[in-house]
Amino acid sequence: MRIDVISLFPEFVAQCAAFGVTGRAGERGLLQLHGWNPRDFAQGNYRRVDERPFGGGPGMVMMIDPLRAALQAAREADPRPTRVIYLSPQGVPFTQARARELATRERMVLLCGRYEGIDERLIEAEVDEELSIGDYVLSGGELAAAVVIDAVARLQEGALGDDQSAVQDSFEDGLLDCPHYTRPVEHELGQVPPVLMSGNHAQIARWRRLESLGRTWRRRPDLLDEAALSKTDRALLDAYRARLAE
Numbered sequence: 001m002r003i004d005v006i007s008l009f010p011e012f013v014a015q016c017a018a019f020g021v022t023g024r025a026g027e028r029g030l031l032q033l034h035g036w037n038p039r040d041f042a043q044g045n046y047r048r049v050d051e052r053p054f055g056g057g058p059g060m061v062m063m064i065d066p067l068r069a070a071l072q073a074a075r076e077a078d079p080r081p082t083r084v085i086y087l088s089p090q091g092v093p094f095t096q097a098r099a100r101e102l103a104t105r106e107r108m109v110l111l112c113g114r115y116e117g118i119d120e121r122l123i124e125a126e127v128d129e130e131l132s133i134g135d136y137v138l139s140g141g142e143l144a145a146a147v148v149i150d151a152v153a154r155l156q157e158g159a160l161g162d163d164q165s166a167v168q169d170s171f172e173d174g175l176l177d178c179p180h181y182t183r184p185v186e187h188e189l190g191q192v193p194p195v196l197m198s199g200n201h202a203q204i205a206r207w208r209r210l211e212s213l214g215r216t217w218r219r220r221p222d223l224l225d226e227a228a229l230s231k232t233d234r235a236l237l238d239a240y241r242a243r244l245a246e
């Protein structure tokens, strides 16, 4: 997958993707990242990319033309068509389901704003989708872009070693993840649930599913409504609730 990032700090986003799974995805050719800085496309002696807002008020607004020229350069750098995603708190909430959908695309352009905003005419003319990674305000879209890149990169075929299947992520089926344990078995902080050392894979899978269901029910009941629960899931959850009611 090719991802073009439009940002005043493209190296910032590149660094976020340079480590771990995303770094390896790059080395394996599963992910090609390209940064484009609107300042390189700004005209005039001062190469302005921002200006005072019409209507007054604090801060600055990013100008249309440098962004538009950077977007055009990104589009033209590869013959394949692409959609443009703008990261902002005004966007549609980013979810694992959305990450899965984006991960199937050949390309995407991520537009990162700074200052108080981007001239709305650029958004209307060039942006296909607006995405939010959460209801809070960051100082720019770059960290949000890095989050989207990470979530999409790890879903690329071959990005994770076969011992870390992305499919096992509980969020893949809309539930919270189960607890995890590793050596040592005995520790002053407590025990490892015996079932995990039983070698009984059916029981282990059942325990993990029960823990995911129970956690989701306790911590994020809103997710439970969305999740597609099997009959077995519902029976497990009833057993979990019954045990708590004892």
Ligand SMILES: Nc1nonc1C(=O)NCc1ccc(Cl)cc1
Pocket (backbone or CB within 6 Å): 062, 087, 088, 089, 091, 112, 113, 114, 115, 116, 117, 118, 131, 132, 133, 134, 135, 136, 137, 138, 139, 140, 141, 144
């Ligand atoms: N929350 C979020 N989810 O996606 N992006 C954000 C966010 O806070 N961006 C900051 C931002 C976005 C655009 C501009 Cl012009 C300036 C600052």
